[in-house]
Amino acid sequence: ENNASPSDGVFQKKAGMPARRSQHLLTDGYTNARLAHCEDSVKGRFDAILPTLKRVAGLSYGPDFVESAQRIARQTLDFDLSEELLDKAWVGGADMKALYAQCSFSALQAAAAQFVEDLNQQLETVEDTRNFFLDCGFHAVDISPCADGRLKGLTRYILRLPLSSFTRRKAYAGALFDVETDVHHWEETELRRFREGVPTPPESGTRYLKIAVYHTSSSDPSHQGCAAHGSNEHAALDGALERLNQFREAIENTFCCGASTDILLIGVDTDSDAIKVHVPDSKGDLSQHRVVDNAQLYRDTINLSADQARVAIYEAISKPNQQSPGWGAGEGQPHEGMRKLIANLLINNLSQIEYVEDLYDGCYPDIGHAERYISVGDGFDEVQMRNIAYYAHLHTLEEGVADMDVGIKIFTGLNVTRGLPIPVAIHYRYNAKVPGSRERTVVKAKRVEAAIRERYADLDGKGLLVCHLSVQDRPTGSAIETVGASA
Amino acid sequence: ENNASPSDGVFQKKAGMPARRSQHLLTDGYTNARLAHCEDSVKGRFDAILPTLKRVAGLSYGPDFVESAQRIARQTLDFDLSEELLDKAWVGGADMKALYAQCSFSALQAAAAQFVEDLNQQLETVEDTRNFFLDCGFHAVDISPCADGRLKGLTRYILRLPLSSFTRRKAYAGALFDVETDVHHWEETELRRFREGVPTPPESGTRYLKIAVYHTSSSDPSHQGCAAHGSNEHAALDGALERLNQFREAIENTFCCGASTDILLIGVDTDSDAIKVHVPDSKGDLSQHRVVDNAQLYRDTINLSADQARVAIYEAISKPNQQSPGWGAGEGQPHEGMRKLIANLLINNLSQIEYVEDLYDGCYPDIGHAERYISVGDGFDEVQMRNIAYYAHLHTLEEGVADMDVGIKIFTGLNVTRGLPIPVAIHYRYNAKVPGSRERTVVKAKRVEAAIRERYADLDGKGLLVCHLSVQDRPTGSAIETVGASA
Ligand SMILES: [Zn+2]
Ligand SMILES: [Zn+2]
Ligand SMILES: [Zn+2]
Ligand SMILES: [Zn+2]
Numbered sequence: 025e026n027n028a029s030p031s032d033g034v035f036q037k038k039a040g041m042p043a044r045r046s047q048h049l050l051t052d053g054y055t056n057a058r059l060a061h062c063e064d065s066v067k068g069r070f071d072a073i074l075p076t077l078k079r080v081a082g083l084s085y086g087p088d089f090v091e092s093a094q095r096i097a098r099q100t101l102d103f104d105l106s107e108e109l110l111d112k113a114w115v116g117g118a119d120m121k122a123l124y125a126q127c128s129f130s131a132l133q134a135a136a137a138q139f140v141e142d143l144n145q146q147l148e149t150v151e152d153t154r155n156f157f158l159d160c161g162f163h164a165v166d167i168s169p170c171a172d173g174r175l176k177g178l179t180r181y182i183l184r185l186p187l188s189s190f191t192r193r194k195a196y197a198g199a200l201f202d203v204e205t206d207v208h209h210w211e212e213t214e215l216r217r218f219r220e221g222v223p224t225p226p227e228s229g230t231r232y233l234k235i236a237v238y239h240t241s242s243s244d245p246s247h248q249g250c251a252a253h254g255s256n257e258h259a260a261l262d263g264a265l266e267r268l269n270q271f272r273e274a275i276e277n278t279f280c281c282g283a284s285t286d287i288l289l290i291g292v293d294t295d296s297d298a299i300k301v302h303v304p305d306s307k308g309d310l311s312q313h314r315v316v317d318n319a320q321l322y323r324d325t326i327n328l329s330a331d332q333a334r335v336a337i338y339e340a341i342s343k344p345n346q347q348s349p350g351w352g353a354g355e356g357q358p359h360e361g362m363r364k365l366i367a368n369l370l371i372n373n374l375s376q377i378e379y380v381e382d383l384y385d386g387c388y389p390d391i392g393h394a395e396r397y398i399s400v401g402d403g404f405d406e407v408q409m410r411n412i413a414y415y416a417h418l419h420t421l422e423e424g425v426a427d428m429d430v431g432i433k434i435f436t437g438l439n440v441t442r443g444l445p446i447p448v449a450i451h452y453r454y455n456a457k458v459p460g461s462r463e464r465t466v467v468k469a470k471r472v473e474a475a476i477r478e479r480y481a482d483l484d485g486k487g488l489l490v491c492h493l494s495v496q497d498r499p500t501g502s503a504i505e506t507v508g509a510s511a
Numbered sequence: 512e513n514n515a516s517p518s519d520g521v522f523q524k525k526a527g528m529p530a531r532r533s534q535h536l537l538t539d540g541y542t543n544a545r546l547a548h549c550e551d552s553v554k555g556r557f558d559a560i561l562p563t564l565k566r567v568a569g570l571s572y573g574p575d576f577v578e579s580a581q582r583i584a585r586q587t588l589d590f591d592l593s594e595e596l597l598d599k600a601w602v603g604g605a606d607m608k609a610l611y612a613q614c615s616f617s618a619l620q621a622a623a624a625q626f627v628e629d630l631n632q633q634l635e636t637v638e639d640t641r642n643f644f645l646d647c648g649f650h651a652v653d654i655s656p657c658a659d660g661r662l663k664g665l666t667r668y669i670l671r672l673p674l675s676s677f678t679r680r681k682a683y684a685g686a687l688f689d690v691e692t693d694v695h696h697w698e699e700t701e702l703r704r705f706r707e708g709v710p711t712p713p714e715s716g717t718r719y720l721k722i723a724v725y726h727t728s729s730s731d732p733s734h735q736g737c738a739a740h741g742s743n744e745h746a747a748l749d750g751a752l753e754r755l756n757q758f759r760e761a762i763e764n765t766f767c768c769g770a771s772t773d774i775l776l777i778g779v780d781t782d783s784d785a786i787k788v789h790v791p792d793s794k795g796d797l798s799q800h801r802v803v804d805n806a807q808l809y810r811d812t813i814n815l816s817a818d819q820a821r822v823a824i825y826e827a828i829s830k831p832n833q834q835s836p837g838w839g840a841g842e843g844q845p846h847e848g849m850r851k852l853i854a855n856l857l858i859n860n861l862s863q864i865e866y867v868e869d870l871y872d873g874c875y876p877d878i879g880h881a882e883r884y885i886s887v888g889d890g891f892d893e894v895q896m897r898n899i900a901y902y903a904h905l906h907t908l909e910e911g912v913a914d915m916d917v918g919i920k921i922f923t924g925l926n927v928t929r930g931l932p933i934p935v936a937i938h939y940r941y942n943a944k945v946p947g948s949r950e951r952t953v954v955k956a957k958r959v960e961a962a963i964r965e966r967y968a969d970l971d972g973k974g975l976l977v978c979h980l981s982v983q984d985r986p987t988g989s990a991i992e993t994v995g996a997s998a
Binding site for chain 2: 203204207208211212214215218219220226266269270273274277278279280420421422423455457458459460461471475
């Protein structure tokens, strides 16, 4: 008996979801608590900025102004206010726009530091995950989600994978990843296997796995879906699937004999973080309709024992889309390692479904935009949290101008209407092994900043556009180096 | 006795150069004649455009206007005028700016076709050259000259190497090539060796050779040198050398054990096309001062027998920079294959020195700018001819805007002052093996066109900016596909 009676009041959390008497037995309550604490403290830092600055604004200027302001800041923020900005306050008062920007970037840096610390505590999990992927027959995992801010927590929260240099993540608007760049990454990976046998030698039979992740909004699918595809779920799915097939074909065309890759397509409901996994057939082909819906699986398995639930998950993978099996027909089952991987991703995601269930009654309150800053460039990969940044992945504004225009529009609504500037964090990765790479990357960051200031000169002229420039070496968890900050 | 007496009049071609009684015995008169014919016909096609159009402008409009115009064109050009443009002439006369642009692009296409035909006649030479490089111990040769139009004939004319997919050419302003892109090409090359043993298996001990080419102007070094380095020869040399060292170091840092490459630096005097070759030492290191000057070598060997000249060349390589040997001191000789390669490049270049000597008295009349169009993007690799295009290698105008501004400035002088539009040929290569690559490349060409039209809206509004868009598959000699032409 799965459904509670209507009179069950207190357990009936949301229409359509079964009442829950206990947690799902496959979920990880300990990690959920840790992640909740992390979300709390990161978002809390941003949320404390405005109240703090309002109190500072209430101080009258006097000999102890700077000290009083810092005292207030220390009570509510965990970083100092800029001494330089406070020192200037005696002429015409403190520059609140500049302080707001400084606080936003300080909160961002604190978040990054927190995630890096978190990473360092996960070293064992990283090694386990790496071995798990190898066990499943994958020597590399390359994930391209949509750049939408609501997917920013994909690996840490939604899929519960530790960040590491083993998995590669690169977000693109609409999950429309760059096939040429990915072929290049495939080449690098293969060359390392041939030259060094790392992580597996070429004759081992392991495979390169490319995953694309699209998204939808179950409660408002035609407005809060993927903006890059006009909130059309079918377009989002088809677009990502086409790129996956192009990637696989490009490698088969370019490198003969055995140069094969596995592809996998995942959908995320950004209201609940529940995933859908498109199950490959024995030939590695995907279908729009051969899919396991983890929200459904959560409901179906919530009252089962852990072992029963595991069996049910494997059954769902071997018989995906039971509602209309004809549509998603494929040629047989995926290989064993792929089935194991998918089962693991589904189980991991059950914890996240429960996380959203527990904290937000199964549906985030911010189903739309509530970002704290615009992230331009390679993005802060380590900062894995939903809806904290609007992300514009671009190497020149010329190529990414459509994404950037959307970001500026969103933040005109969020910030400018309240007189607050738009914080733009321009961040690029360099490769310390390539001489001159850091210098060239700094030049690139400055070029992009100049292009942004030129295009949005109107906002810039009013002090409503504040840029922060930083660079970072390639390895996951490297130090973030500030190379420019200017109001 | 090397110098002719002052009374030798007719043989005394240029002060400082020895009078010549006969050709240098190591030069290739047959190829010189073929190349002269090629230069004549390609430049002739461009030079015939204005006189032809002036005659067409003299025709009065009548029922046989189109036919008469085409008859004139057929006499002097080897392509037709646009019927569409001629048909419109009854209202307000023929659009001469549009016809000029159409003729320029037609001349360019004819030149490209001619070079492709020339390529097809060189198939044996290509195979010979490939074997020669392999003999010298090189499995790949990657050349980055400065993008200056005066180096556009580098491989075909100055170095006398046949174009092929074996050698890779990519021009950059100031020869400041992109280290990351080149590391990527190195990776592709190595992966193919590991996977397929092509062109040599990894255990063969052959090497990857990276060559950078800077330039100077011997007759006006401080004005007609490399614009990207402010016509400062030392800066041009140092800039290219730094990139070469960065490239070598990047590969050694990234790929351990035996991942070594050879580097070579060449200077070109764009007045005479004479080269200077910087000779590596036994460790592969280069020096600004350890250099063989081929103009000097030409003078020193002009009266020797072929065998004596060859010996003299090898001696120069083993003792470069005899004038001040201390400055360019290195640790021993380069390996035998490298010496063989350098000797061959020097001998090849003797023919080009003689070519310029014969046709232009040892110094081109157009030591400055006399380009026919602006080439944007990947450039027409097959069109290997000096001073025919101003080249702006760019993938976004944002990155390449400085180069493009210079080009527009040059053509404002060359064309706009005479009321003629600036022909801009936007050309990109795609990879037919990567699905969707051609479509994405066409989109890129159109994006760059839009950015150019926006930046130079002033010229565009007056019809003084005409763009031609084309794409081409990767292999050398592939068809050039027009994907857009608009006045
Ligand atoms: Zn590649
Ligand atoms: Zn999206
Ligand atoms: Zn690479
Ligand atoms: Zn130059």
